[in-house]
Amino acid sequence: MITSRAFAGRRYAVLGLARSGLASVEALVASGAGVTAWDDREDARDEAMALNADIGDPLAVDLIGFAGVVVSPGVPLNRHPIAAHAREAHVPVIGDVELFAEARADLPPHKVVGITGTNGKSTVTALIHHMLESAGVPSLMGGNIGLPILSRDPLPEGGVYVLELSSYQLDLSYSLACDIAVLTNITPDHLDRYDGFEGYAASKARLFSLQHRDQVAIVAIDDDPSKMIASRVNHRLHRVSAKDIDPVDQMRWPALQGPHNAQNAVCAIAVCRVLGLDDEQIERGLTTYNALPHRMELVGEVAGARWFNDSKATNAASAAPALAAFPPAPDQRLHWIAGGQAKGDGLAACRPWFGHVKRAYLIGEAMEPFAAEIGDACPVDRAGDLATAVAHAAAAAAPGDIILLSPACASFDQFKDYEQRGDVFRGLVRALGA
Numbered sequence: 001m002i003t004s005r006a007f008a009g010r011r012y013a014v015l016g017l018a019r020s021g022l023a024s025v026e027a028l029v030a031s032g033a034g035v036t037a038w039d040d041r042e043d044a045r046d047e048a049m050a051l052n053a054d055i056g057d058p059l060a061v062d063l064i065g066f067a068g069v070v071v072s073p074g075v076p077l078n079r080h081p082i083a084a085h086a087r088e089a090h091v092p093v094i095g096d097v098e099l100f101a102e103a104r105a106d107l108p109p110h111k112v113v114g115i116t117g118t119n120g121k122s123t124v125t126a127l128i129h130h131m132l133e134s135a136g137v138p139s140l141m142g143g144n145i146g147l148p149i150l151s152r153d154p155l156p157e158g159g160v161y162v163l164e165l166s167s168y169q170l171d172l173s174y175s176l177a178c179d180i181a182v183l184t185n186i187t188p189d190h191l192d193r194y195d196g197f198e199g200y201a202a203s204k205a206r207l208f209s210l211q212h213r214d215q216v217a218i219v220a221i222d223d224d225p226s227k228m229i230a231s232r233v234n235h236r237l238h239r240v241s242a243k244d245i246d247p248v249d250q251m252r253w254p255a256l257q258g259p260h261n262a263q264n265a266v267c268a269i270a271v272c273r274v275l276g277l278d279d280e281q282i283e284r285g286l287t288t289y290n291a292l293p294h295r296m297e298l299v300g301e302v303a304g305a306r307w308f309n310d311s312k313a314t315n316a317a318s319a320a321p322a323l324a325a326f327p328p329a330p331d332q333r334l335h336w337i338a339g340g341q342a343k344g345d346g347l348a349a350c351r352p353w354f355g356h357v358k359r360a361y362l363i364g365e366a367m368e369p370f371a372a373e374i375g376d377a378c379p380v381d382r383a384g385d386l387a388t389a390v391a392h393a394a395a396a397a398a399p400g401d402i403i404l405l406s407p408a409c410a411s412f413d414q415f416k417d418y419e420q421r422g423d424v425f426r427g428l429v430r431a432l433g434a
Contacts, residue, residue, distance in 0.1 A: 258325025304399025
């Protein structure tokens, strides 16, 4: 794990003992810190106690003198009482990424790349990590992806930590100065946690305000809010765009099709060039990259039709690029499975690509509103649930067609999360013979 002398002799409270919370407890205790930990779940408290943490609810503890309250990114600071309680004691509310930032001085010399944005940040993170590893550069993924960063062993000298950073994690960070910071795009999301879209965008922009003047900012300027943030960066800045990618080049990268992946690729290429990779190393990484689960993941081929799992597309802005990736060739070939628990933005972002869709199969709570919004733009099948949608699409698909699960919705009406939805989809497709 990652430990630091910076924590020794200090006391921390840890609220929330899921993976990152328990990793924080373990790293702090191993560093010589005192820890008071709490979770509503008794089994989680037992795990923290086994790591030699004291058990106590930070809301009931006098926090004066504590070095920090470590919370899960899932704790809504705009509503949770821990924010006011910590503020009264003049104690910062931080996350595990901030602990990593404070531990960096004790690590072998390294670089940190931080990636944020509404969509694409997981793919950009995984792609950069893959390109570095394929070029022989020691690399770790962390932050909002993979294992908690504090639970990983430190990289050797010359390593690169590649961190996916949600707005929530940035809200909990104060000293994370990334050597290279990346913004993929910004569209409205998570507005229940912020004072409107402006507050959400300001949270993303925070990544650049934490940098030093000699560090590098990379901003994809394909949307106006990102352009505005780029205009306010006053240190080393690289502006990139999906338009920078030659479609002929992109055809060589099987797991990076569609305009959204052109943007993901151009961000990753810019990072790797700053880190010193040459064109041959970059091209090798792009051609050998495999898509993350639930992100335009090719599940298989059945009777000449290809099935893609894009369950991670939980809003219309993230589903739209997937629709754009499959234009008629020459006729419509795309069977689109969509629906679930709508986030309130409807299908406006998808509307320009309705003409790509041969038939839409709608499920979940959003079935009727989505059907009304699609209107007569394409045929609609009110399937109701995922199993029915898959069965109907399989019966209708012809060789050369594409069946795409890209729901433009959250999953919570019928599934635990988008991952379970994607896993169920994958199982249904494979049962067809993929």
